[in-house]
Amino acid sequence: MDARKAASRFFTDEFIVAAKPVKERFLAPEAAIEAKEKALMQVRDARADDIPAIMAIYNDAVLHTTAIWNDTQVDAANRLAWLSQRQASHYPVLVADAGPQGIVGYASFGDWRAFDGYRHTVEHSVYVRADQRGGGIGKVLLAALIERARDLGKHVMIAAIEAGNEASIHLHERLGFEQVARMPQVGTKFGQWLDLVFLQLMLDQRTTPDLTIG
Numbered sequence: 001m002d003a004r005k006a007a008s009r010f011f012t013d014e015f016i017v018a019a020k021p022v023k024e025r026f027l028a029p030e031a032a033i034e035a036k037e038k039a040l041m042q043v044r045d046a047r048a049d050d051i052p053a054i055m056a057i058y059n060d061a062v063l064h065t066t067a068i069w070n071d072t073q074v075d076a077a078n079r080l081a082w083l084s085q086r087q088a089s090h091y092p093v094l095v096a097d098a099g100p101q102g103i104v105g106y107a108s109f110g111d112w113r114a115f116d117g118y119r120h121t122v123e124h125s126v127y128v129r130a131d132q133r134g135g136g137i138g139k140v141l142l143a144a145l146i147e148r149a150r151d152l153g154k155h156v157m158i159a160a161i162e163a164g165n166e167a168s169i170h171l172h173e174r175l176g177f178e179q180v181a182r183m184p185q186v187g188t189k190f191g192q193w194l195d196l197v198f199l200q201l202m203l204d205q206r207t208t209p210d211l212t213i214g
């Protein structure tokens with residue numbers, strides 16, 4: 001089975017597993033409620049009214065993690081401009097919408113480098129709300145993002161991850177990404193040097209790229 005099929009099968013299974021009512025019979029009441037709510041979760045394109053939730057997740061990552069090498073929080077106008085720019089480039093911004101629990105994560109990609117020759121390569125990011133991590137949401141979001149990259153005819157996806165971010169590295173390796181580079185001490189946050197690792201996923205087996213730009 002090719003990687004594309006594997007990713008979409010995983011994506012489907014995740015929802016089927018979450019949605020199976022029979023599972024709930026074996027769960028404690030709170031867990032059954034959680035399973036039901038998870039079953040309601042959908043991954044969809046972000047809208048302008050998702051901006052407050054996206055901004056909150058982003059700013060929390062700025063304040064508390066080394067996922068974003070930035071110390072400055074952003075406002076809603078900043079995130080709206082970012083969303084508009086991604087939409088104008090026909091690039092996805094996906095949110096995990098858990099209904100009553102709100103937006104529990106988001107994921108997006110953009111150009112890796114702004115030169116024509118890199119047009120088949122994108123760099124992405126994925127963020128899950130702090131109280132929802134470790135529950136499979138990151139995997140669902142990233143699998144959906146990979147599908148979108150394939151749909152757009154992209155050839156390579158790149159993740160730039162702080163070397164100590166075990167959750168993110170594990171998530172990416174789980175979905176087929178391979179570590180291709182490590183750059184020691186190229187960043188700093190919280191008073192320490194940070195190493196950057198690059199992981200990449202080959203999205204298709206094309207032997208030659210197209211000749212058109214776009």
Ligand SMILES: CC(C)(COP(=O)(O)OP(=O)(O)OC[C@H]1O[C@@H](n2cnc3c(N)ncnc32)[C@H](O)[C@@H]1OP(=O)(O)O)[C@@H](O)C(=O)NCCC(=O)NCCS
Pocket residue numbers: 061065067125126127128129132133134135136137138139140159160161162165166167168170171174
């Ligand atoms: C990294 C992140 C997106 C992962 O999303 P998540 O919903 O927490 O991850 P999932 O529950 O889908 O787990 C994916 C895999 O990683 C594993 N994992 C999750 N948290 C982990 C941790 N802290 N350490 C090691 N592995 C971990 C899971 O077990 C799962 O692997 P498995 O399928 O083999 O069991 C999320 O933790 C997050 O938003 N972190 C802060 C922001 C960030 O680091 N973003 C990435 C920037 S590159």
